[in-house]
Amino acid sequence: MKVFRSVLWTAPALFVLAAPSFLDRGTLNDLWSLAFAVTLASAWNLLGGFAGQVSLGYSAFLGIGAYTTVLLSLRGFDPFLTLPLGAIIAAIFSVAIGLPAFRLRGPYFTIATIGVGEAVRVCAASVSFTGGSSGIRMPAGSFDFNRNYLSMVILAILTVALAAYVKRSAFGRALAAIKQDIDAAEALGVNSTRFKLAAHALSAAVVAVAGSLYAINFQYIAPGSVFDFQLSLSIVLMPIIGGVGSVVGPVLGALIVSTLQIKLLSMPVLRDSFLFIYGGLLIFVMLYEPKGLVGIGRRLWALGAATFRSKGGIVDAA
């Protein structure tokens, strides 16, 4: 079982890493976007899925990473060297917000994050050193698609691996305890605030790195594109649909949302039905299976196993 699982994970990873040598540019672009989505969804999941704290303000961290990279690159730094700096700034910012915000429970926390995300966007659009609402460009220079592609894919793989590692660790167990019943966890000695802050900082850092890679790949960023509320929403949508709290859920969700977008575009009839489909999916998932596709998958699996057992199967029912 374990062997099967690891093959299930490494095969696509290897395929995606080797892709530039045999896939065409259009498909590689789509894979880049997919890797980007997977990274964001998995990173968000660290706080949102594992610890159950739903934040709708993650575009702030994406923007911090992107702007740090562009602003420093314009001053002569090598773009890839700016990645850790963007991550650190985002992490610090996440702690600054988290300290007051984590005192709030459930949806109140969510509302607070919406407020922060929007405030950051408005500020970025109004301040001149960030280029204001017209955005800024990377310095003209080396654009290496293969390098960009590989770095995004590697980031995605590392993020998923990180999620898997966290889930299995003591840190992950503490987060799960917080998600299930924060008071009980506290009573058992878990310093919930510290763990929430840690998860927030970690995911913020990853999202910031993704933002930096975004800036390197597209070479032009503006508050409208990186600090967008819609972006924050889709970051949340993917793990929800796929299944929060699991490692594979965000990946599945990212896959579905990305492919949906591509498929919808090729069918003129459905082209304007984006929102119907996203909304409908969301409603369906929340009504019938809040654990997302993974939950549905598990239920089907359990159903299958139960029928298998009751039909006799390997073990005789005698």
Place this chain on the structure above:
Amino acid sequence: MHASRSWRVLFQAAFLLLFVTISARAQDSEIRIGAVLPLTGKESKIGGAFKAATELAVKEVNDAGGVDVHGRKMKIDLRLLDDTSDAAKSAQLVEQLIVQQKVHAVIGGYGSQLVQAQSVVPERYGIPFISGGAGASAIYGRSKWVFGTLSPVENLAQTQMEFLTDLVKTGKLKAPLKISLLRENTEHGKDFEKGVSDFVRAHPKQYSIVLDESFELYAPDFKPLLGRVEAARGDIFMCDAHLEDYIAMHRTYTQMGLYHQMVTYGARGADEAGRKGLGAATDYIFASGWWSELLPYPQVKAFSAKWKAATGNAPQWYHACAYETVRALVTALHKAGSLEPEAIRNALASIELKDSILPGGVLKFSKTGEAMLPFVVTQNKPEGKLDLVWPKADRTGDPVAPIPR
């Protein structure tokens, strides 16, 4: 055994060579032109209009047999993709068109942000890029491969100032004039503000800016902002806004009983939706734009007739600009006499379209790749009438200034 094998190899190689040469020739029997437009999403309304106009222009060329490139008539193979109004996707699609579909030139999209994102790509591969849908000056001047048929928004503001100055010269308005300047917090708004403030700085004795504010899109209540306008007591009110904000703001303006000698909302004012939402309050508002059906050139009349025959509607400025963008590219292809990117690019940089439907009648690109053309100024007249009041030579009616109380 070895001999027959090497004969086989030779035969295969020859066949391959023949195939390659044939397909290479086959590749170049048509001109591949790529275009990335927002057909769905936020900008879909005008994006769709651009698509219609671009396709009409290409059809016209193909129906006439194609473009004459160095004696050979080649048809245009237009590859148009939808970027869903997403900047990242827009850039990716342009790249795909260049790298995968090997287009000879790219027609840019609509919307400053989208075109900005697209415009970083042509430099990487050395493919000519021309856009009829973005007037933000930050896009141009950075790459020799990027061209634009829309004049900068700063010039839009400058044209309005020139129009006002002419009104002073003909005695309709009296200098010095105080200006209350508002703008939406976008690229478009920033350029508009720059155009006005640059002009004011160059003419300090005639103009001064007493209020300079930006506002967020879709504000629910403009009273606080207009309260500041009221307190500033300006003579002229200039505001750059989106359609919804224009309607909401001007309603509040009228309800508050504000008055200025001249009022403009940038490129807004002549919009149908604006008339519907504001009624008689739109009277005497002046607006400037990249094109107007009222331009008294024969080629404009011909274009309008063509458009009405094809679609049943009157053409808007975006139809005209998209159409003319294709014409410019086709002219450049003809002038270049080849499909080599460098040749096309140099041709674009040096063409001079003498029967252009755009204001001024002549289309050519400046050193930054952007066309520097005059803007038109229109003024709403009572009973839903519209007059072209600038350029002076093309006037269809006299401007009314100051606005009657």
Place this chain on the structure above:
Amino acid sequence: MQQFVSVVFNSLLAAGLYATMAYGLAVIYGVMRIINLAHAGVMMLGAYVTFALFTRFSLDPFLGLVVVAPLFFVFGVVLYRLFGKRMAGSGTAPSIESLLLLFGVWLVLQNAAYVVWTGDTQSILTSYTMKSIKIAGVRVGVVSVFVFLASLISLVFLNVLLTRTYLGKAIRAVTQNRDAARLSGVNADRISAIAFGLGTAFAGIAGAMFSTLMAFTPDFGRSFLLKAFCIIVLGGMESVTGVATGALVLALLENGLAAYTTVPTSLQDAVSFALLFVALVALPRGLPGLLARFERRSTR
């Protein structure tokens, strides 16, 4: 002095509409502990329905409220019957699932509006839209006055409902303590349905009134949602007067900032968001909670 009067007056007018908009959110939260993200979509729908009534039947938008209010009440009850059972949070903790489910509903409503009315900008122009009158030395649009009056009537009606009827008492009981109310014989499910209907009706009314003031597209509503959150966080969700207070404070802040400071209006939104954040963290029960705390101390 005149400026002060005008600031207060304009804030009052704006607050009426804000309060109506916020109350729709507050009643649903109070009774069901759900944060209704579909609120913005319902407001948008309210605007479009009013627009449809105006263009198709020439029905004055304010008279149209008589149609809109009950129509949306029914719509709200229907929505509750479709989704409600699943949505009610357990006990006092609001659920994330309900938040996201209603967000899904919002997306669907938006798309429906795009399909029916297209993304074109629409507006309602009546014979009196552009007229204005002078009250207390301040010139205001006639429409703003009507909007204020309509909001006032709705809120008074609501207050009477809540304080003088059995239904109202039941709603307040459930808001305070769901389980205790049920023990006292209140049918919490029926109350929840009614509360959802009320909240939706108010959102529809607010949307209808916005449609008389501004031009709109199916995207409309998003910026108001955040303002509504601000208000119910500031004013607390437990009473009509609380919400009205929150609305007034926000309106005063907006008008005051514009009139007395030079803070650029583009940053005003950031100020509201910052206020929201501070209020959430420092004032868990809103301003009334803060006042209650002071009251308690003074009676010692």
